[in-house]
Amino acid sequence: MIEVENLTVRFDDLLALDAASLSVDDGEFVTVVGPSGCGKTTLLRSVGGLQEPTAGQVRVGGDPPETAQSAGDLGFVFQSHTLFPWKTALENVVFLRELAGREPQRERARDRLTAAGLGDAVDAYPRELSGGMCQRVAIVRAMHLGASTLLMDEPFGELDELTRYDMAASVLESWRDSNRTVLFVTHSVPEAVLLGDRVVVMADNPGRIVDRVDVSLPRPREESTMDTAAFAEQVADIRQVLRRNRTDDGSLRSDR
């Protein structure tokens, strides 16, 4: 369970996040969508305890994020895969558990990689893998940590269109079996709709939450779900909210 109350983050003169409130239930998959600079990454980093709020508070499972960090209860997936280049896929997956002070569970990790279609990549180094495969390993690593909360910051942002939705489908699959709470940040509306139980819509200048949209599409969802009329309708609704709140004045803004 994630609770965010009146979270405000200010970087010098920039109001990155203005009094954002949000609640994610256990086992819920919530996506956050918005333009660059709307504070969605700041929101995610605050939930993960990587960003100190200026005001307001964050609770993960009833505790401050730092407690969740120490308990190994936060699984991060970043936009870049952040695999260590001197470790194989398998070593990378178990390494995060070791850093968290847990049993590495190598065999389990091997099984997870195989289940994610990375059976041949288990002993490969990141430089030998494609960007998509590296990100898959990073996702398996977050799963293997055993955290009940997954925080994903545009994990498919650097991947091509086809790989993105393929990855999204596999994230959905592993989420279904695991009952994890997921907060997933993206700037792609279709991705947000495909993945989320709820879509949190954000706007910029200042960064804030402008709407929360329940996604009524039935689960399980697959890539083909994106071809349905209901999906298109849901995407159109959210695009409209985004357009209404657009303050695109052409000025430069930081992405956080």
Add this chain to the structure above:
Amino acid sequence: MSHPRLPEWSYPVLALAGAVVLWAAFVSLLGVPPYLLPHPIEVARRLIGNPDLYLDAAVATTVKVLVGGAVGTLLGFMIGVAVGEIPPLWRAILPYLVVARVLPVVSLAPLLIIYFGVGFATGVGFVALMALFPMAISTAAGFRQTPDAALDLTRSVDASRLRVLFAVRLPYAAPDVVAGLRQSVTLAVVGAVLAEWFVSDGGLGYLILLAAESIRPDIMLASLSLVFVIGFSLYGAVGLLGARVRRRVE
């Protein structure tokens, strides 16, 4: 037009051979007197003619390089880690570390002689001082190589600082540490020869000094060629290490 590619090491070897041939031709054709520049064969004859003298001197110099280099690089590494790991320390002493590099370390030699006397310790201390700075600076710089996202990842699981230091930051710093080592090793050789000039306790540097006093460029060049061999071997060894390290972190 395609050339059969020669192995990488053959280029410097060919260059060296070419230089020696040019040297020989220069001396023979122009009839340069041997007290100015002896023929390379004369130099080789010195080495073969009195192998014990040169071997003993080379061993003495190598020992200084290795002991002093080990002390200096180790101290430099530790300073680098401390500076890299503690940001206020980075800000406080990095400027001095950088400036200390342009400071001629030779100017500290008289001080070392006062502290350690005229002997092995002074030589080692001087070599260590030469080797210390590049190692410290490179190591400290290497600590900037860990990507922020990797540090975020370690924070997200509240990994212990010591664990992050050894398992994440040092591996990312490794290529810079090796780069520092490469500079330190070269300077350690320079340092050893210099130390032998002012400590005068033996070694190739001392031999060069003696040869200079009796105007024997053949002995000087014979000694110098061995200094070159020592420096080149160490540099090559570190280079091999560096290639391995870079392969891992790329």
